[in-house]
Amino acid sequence: MLEQLISYVIVVTVLAMVPGADMMIIMKNTLALSRSAGRVTLAGIIAGHLFWLVISVVGLAVIIAGSPLLFNAIKYAGALYLIYIGVQSMRAGVLVPRQSLEHIDTLSAPVSRKSLQQSFRQGFVANLLNPKVLILYMTIIPQFVAGSAETALGYNQQIVLLALILIGISIIWFLLVVELVNLLKRWMKSYVFQNWLSKGAGLIIILFGLRTIFFG
Template sequence: MLEQLISYAIVVTVLAMVPGADMMIIMKNTLALNRFAGRITLGGIMAGHLFWLVISVVGLAVIIAGSPLLFNAIKYAGALYLIYVGVQSMRAGVLVPRQSLEHFDTLSAPVSRKSLNQSFRQGLVANLLNPKVLILYMTIIPQFVGGDVETGLGYSQQIILLALILVAISIIWFLMVVELVNLLKRWMKSYVLQNWFSKGAGLIIILFGLRTLFFG
């Protein structure tokens, strides 16, 4: 059981570290707003993971994945949402407010509640509409579920344990991403450079959306 958990932890760590839409949205909001907004975005993503955990435990994940109509609806909705978020970022006239440059070392930079709510919503919706997260809960996690006698845990209990390990690893990794991006902001003193970097993040989010739309 221990060896199986170690193998699983390695697999999900690699999957968490592979750049994806979740990471780019966290980076965009951290850069455009502040560290706290990045953490709020992460909170939205984790709320999405908890939703998929519940869906998996009650068996709905298999039903969704087995229905081409439902699966494709999630995939296309997710792709269009990523494109929308990316386009909004690209079109924003100012992505890194000048006043935020004075608050690099704090979590209390002047960010409105509306922006924080939007950050949480972006993380949540991007995760809920990500077909790869559904596939993760339907195929990857069940592969590491052992027998009840071998593990001493029932199927649902093992799914919950494995999902919580995934969530914990994801939180640690994405918090590191937030801090790295915040350090990058401090290094990039140029206001113009920071805005172009933010717009670049928006472009990458669009590309992730297009990839999901056309290549699944």
């Protein structure tokens, strides 16, 4: 059981660290708004994970995965949402607004409640409509569920434990990403650099959306 748990931790740590749409949205919101916005985006992503955990425990994930119509609806809706966010980033032109640059030396810019709510919503919806998260809860996590002879925990109890480990690792990693990206703001005073970075971030998010459409 212990060896299986260690293997699981290694696998999900690698999966959490692989750049994906969640990471790009966190980076974009941290740069465009503040460290707080990055953390709130992460909170939205974790809320999405908790939703899929509940769905997995009650067995609805099996129904969704077994229904091509529902699965594809989630996949394409998520892809279109990522493309929308990417287009918005490319149109913004800059990632750090002029008023935020005034607070760069303290690394804390005032952010409106509306912006924080939008950051949470982006993280939550992007995670909720990510078919790879569904696949994660349907295929990868169940592979590490031990048999009844190896542990006293039931199937759903193990699913919850493994999911919470995944969520904990994701929180640690993405908080580190937020802090590192926030430090980059010290080098963000060039609007030419910002313009290219904003378009680059938007393009990457759009590519993640297109990859989801054409390659699943």
